[in-house]
Amino acid sequence: xxxxxxxxxxxxxxxxxxxxxxxxxxxxxxxxxxxxxxxxxxxxxxxxxxxxxxxxxxxxxxxxxxxxxxxxxxxxxxxxxxxxxxxxxxxxxxxxxxxxxxxxxxxxxxxxxxxxxxxxxxxxxxxxxxxxxxxxxxxxxxxxxxxxxxxxxxxxxxxxxxxxxxxxxxxxxxxxxxxxxxxxxxxxxxxxxxxxxxxxxxxxxxxxxxxxxxxxxxxxxxxxxxxxxxxxxxxxxxxxxxxxxxxxxxxxxxxxxxxxxxxxxxxxxxxxxxxxxxxxxxxxxxxxxxxxxxxxxxxxxxxxxxxxxxxxxxxxxxxxxxxxxxxxxxx
Numbered sequence: 001x002x003x004x005x006x007x008x009x010x011x012x013x014x015x016x017x018x019x020x021x022x023x024x025x026x027x028x029x030x031x032x033x034x035x036x037x038x039x040x041x042x043x044x045x046x047x048x049x050x051x052x053x054x055x056x057x058x059x060x061x062x063x064x065x066x067x068x069x070x071x072x073x074x075x076x077x078x079x080x081x082x083x084x085x086x087x088x089x090x091x092x093x094x095x096x097x098x099x100x101x102x103x104x105x106x107x108x109x110x111x112x113x114x115x116x117x118x119x120x121x122x123x124x125x126x127x128x129x130x131x132x133x134x135x136x137x138x139x140x141x142x143x144x145x146x147x148x149x150x151x152x153x154x155x156x157x158x159x160x161x162x163x164x165x166x167x168x169x170x171x172x173x174x175x176x177x178x179x180x181x182x183x184x185x186x187x188x189x190x191x192x193x194x195x196x197x198x199x200x201x202x203x204x205x206x207x208x209x210x211x212x213x214x215x216x217x218x219x220x221x222x223x224x225x226x227x228x229x230x231x232x233x234x235x236x237x238x239x240x241x242x243x244x245x246x247x248x249x250x251x252x253x254x255x256x257x258x259x260x261x262x263x264x265x266x267x268x269x270x271x272x273x274x275x276x277x278x279x280x281x282x283x284x285x286x287x288x289x290x291x292x293x294x295x296x297x298x299x300x301x302x303x304x305x306x307x308x309x310x311x312x313x314x315x316x317x318x319x320x321x322x323x324x325x326x327x328x329x330x331x
Contacts, residue, residue, distance in 0.1 A: 016048045016271040022225045027218040031265045035257070039295060042264035045271045046296040055321060055328045056110070056274055056299035058143070059103035063131070064090045064115035064124075070147075072170075073179040073246035074210055074239055077116040083244040090115065090124055093131055100135045106314050107329035108302055111135050112143035112166065118183070119148040129160035136161040143203060148183070148191045154198035164233060165195040166203035172219035175212045179247065189227075196229060205235035205276070208259065211250025217262055225269040233299065234273045236263060238280025253283065260291045267296025274299045286320050293326065302330065 030038065046052055062077075067087030071080040100111045113131060120128065125146075132142050144157065145166035157165065169188055170176065176185045195202055204227075206220045224231060238259075239251055254262070266275050276299035277292050284292075302314050318330040 016045055018230065018272060019269075020226050020228060020230075022222050022269055024215075024219060024222055027222050027265060027269065028215075030268055031214070031218055031261050035261070038261060038264050042267040042296045043294060045268050046298070049272050050274075050298055051327075053326050054298065055293065055326050056276075057108050057302050057329045058110035058112055058141075058276070058299065059100075059106070059108035059303050060112040060114060060301050061091075061096065061099050061103075062116070063096055063113045063128070064088065064117065066116055068116035069118050070182045071180065072182075074207060074242070075245065076242040078245070081245045083242060087116075090127060093127065093134065096131045097134045097138070100138055100140060103303065104138055104140055106302060107318075108140070109329050110141040110143055110164070111138075112145065112164075112301075114145045114166075115147070117147040119150075120146045120153065122153075125153055125156060129156060132157065132160040132162050136163075145203075148187055149194045151194045151197060154191075154194040154200065158198040158200050162200050164201045164203045166233075166235070167191050167195065168205050168207070168235065168237075169220060169223055170206050171210065171212055172216035173223065174219065175210075175216040179210055192227070201232040202229070203233035203235065204231040205233075205237065205278070207237045207239050207279075208262070209239040209251055209253045209280075210247045211252065214258065214262075217254075218265065221262070221266050221269055224266075230270050230273050232273060233276055234266060234270055235276040235278040235299075236266065236297070237278040238283060240279050253280075256284075256288045256291075259288070260295050263292050263297050264295035276300065286323075289320060290324055293324065 065088045066077045068077045070078055072078055076083045103111055135142050141163045142161060143164035143166055144162055167188055173185055192202055192204060204224060208217060224234060238253060239247060263275060275297045277297040278301060302317055314330060321328050321330060
């Protein structure tokens with residue numbers, strides 16, 4: 001039976017069910033709806049929970065690049081892969097704050113700091129916490145992705161004022177072992193639990209186009225939607241082409257309609273989560289991005305670079321959002 005989600009359309013979101021008992025068959029039924037019906041349901045859920053004409057803007061900075069001991073098969077920063085990327089030390093606090101200020105001036109409301117670690121050392125965490133407190137003082141939301149956390153380290157980040165912690169599940173439970181061997185999916189779930197217990201909001205999503213099939217993508221959504229609490233932010237990334245990584249052998253960029261279908265399904269299954277159209281937007285036409293926003297995506301990263309890969313320029317984003325009548329922090 002094809003599910004229909006009942007929603008209110010007054011913007012309150014009170015009538016939208018938030019579930020943690022999704023079955024794979026239900027996700028497949030939603031994804032397989034006639035396109036117009038799927039989009040109607042997704043847009044109805046979106047309007048019940050969010051302003052449909054507003055996009056959240058965030059900026060992402062690699063504060064420590066390369067040399068990561070994990071073997072994630074998609075990542076340019078893994079020490080296991082010869083990608084030509086030079087490893088760097090942790091950035092100076094003043095440089096990070098200056099970059100955050102420029103991001104705010106460009107229209108970003110959230111500043112995300114990423115470090116290529118398996119897990120942070122205490123001395124490094126102290127420096128990152130100082131950065132978080134300083135960025136918070138600029139009037140921005142703060143986010144960090146630093147690898148796996150213990151309860152103590154998660155609490156330390158919360159005390160520094162961290163709003164969000166990003167830790168993606170990346171893909172489905174079945175496909176996970178094909179791209180990563182140094183960290184289990186349960187390791188990731190354990191870190192998410194530490195973050196939750198510390199009172200930090202969760203940013204957790206995945207990557208499309210690494211050789212997985214549609215069933216894997218839907219299984220990833222089921223995993224996210226069946227967490228005890230839905231992530232407040234769900235980034236959906238297209239794998240960015242990177243030289244020298246194993247995923248090159250299996251990678252295939254999703255069909256545009258398949259991408260829109262997945263975002264619409266995510267919007268229905270995760271009704272109160274912000275769904276971020278993340279890495280890979282440089283491959284998308286304006287028309288495809290517009291369809292993604294219509295499907296329920298309501299956040300983007302701004303800035304020319306995302307960690308080590310390209311991103312659309314702010315001027316292009318501002319022009320597109322202006323043509324669509326969508327508000328954001330961009331001028």
